[in-house]
Amino acid sequence: MKRVKLLYLYRELMPYNIQVLISLAKMEVDILVIHNDKNKLTPYVPKPIENVIYIKKSSLNKKRLFDIALEFNADVVYISDRTIWDYNRLGIRYRMMNKPVISGNDTQWNGGKKWINIFTAFFRHHRYFSHMQVAGFRQYEYAKKLGFKNDKIVWPMYSADVSKFNELDITLERFSNGKDILFVGRLNKTKGLKYLLEGWRLLDTEGSILHLVGNGDFLDNLDLPENIRVHSFSDQDSLVQLAKKCRAFILPSLQEPWGVVLHEFAAAGLPLIATNVCGASDHFIINNANGFVIKPRRSDLIAEKINWILNAPPTKLFEMGLFSRELSKSISPKRVAQAILSVIDVR
Helix, strand or coil, X not given: CCCEEEEEEECCCCHHHHHHHHHHHHCCEEEEEEECCCCCCCCCXXXXXXXXXXXXXXXXXXXXXXXXHHHCCCCEEEECCCCCHHHHHHHHHHHHCCCCEEEEECCCCCCCCHHHHHHHCCCCHHHHCCEEEECCHHHHHHHHHCCCCHHHEECCCCCCCHHHHCCCCCCHHHHHHCCEEEEECCCCHHHCHHHHHHHHHCCCCCXXXXXXXXXXXXXXXXXXXXXXXXECCCCHHHHHHHHCCEEEEEECCCXXXXXXXXXXXXXXXXXXXXXXXXXXXXXXXCECCCEEEECCCCHHHHHHHHHHHHHCCHHHHHHHHHHHHHHHXXXXXXXXXXXXXXXXXCC
């Protein structure tokens, strides 16, 4: 059987994308990645992978982008961002060649302006894409409203590097010694950091540290307590080491279509706290079992749940950590890779 060719058109590559590409490469897939390298939200640089070619979108004019992508003659096309017209234009062309074109979708359905997309989907989405790959339950609802039938919707879309985070042993000793709380994400307003800081200040946190990991300017010029540590954007190995010191992970976002970090730290075996706007909370948190799902903009609830975590017996946190890891096993990079390849007719 001939090798499969995948054209992977992405906005900004992240570590979790790389694990999917590695899984695809192991399945004897040749991959051409064209990625947007301008106005990046993180400093991450993708690592080389055998059978994967990276091309920066900024190095190509529109004609060259179109020519290279068509000359590759892909068997399947994956488009991460429906707002990039150059990518959609390629989707139209490959659709005319009867090739499957997948749109990644991490957008939750919540009405409002998205009704415009529903009414125009026949002229737009269905011209560009044959399939939609959804992150989770809430994205599936949106895909259905856009008119994609069940056999044209594939899942999952995102995965943590579960093997990396599974390296962290779940032990009673870890929760007996670890007293800290961890946040990882962009340091901006939408992550709910204002309410996290307010909640932290409400607590008696002697002996505990709140670790904030990411890049952004929200914390600039703020006078932070001594028991808050700010870390710059970190690689996966550094995050695993940091998680060893922590009793729980928190994601207090005001907006969060998905939230791969919930998958990462579920795989690391941490109890989780997240707001109910986080799409991944449906998949990786069962309220009161391995963590807590709370309303956004509630510093009092953040304080209440962190306080519970800080004072819970290690045996309870150990049980929660084991359940977090169990839930994390529902999605893996290999499963995302297989979902992409599932749209190809191999007959």
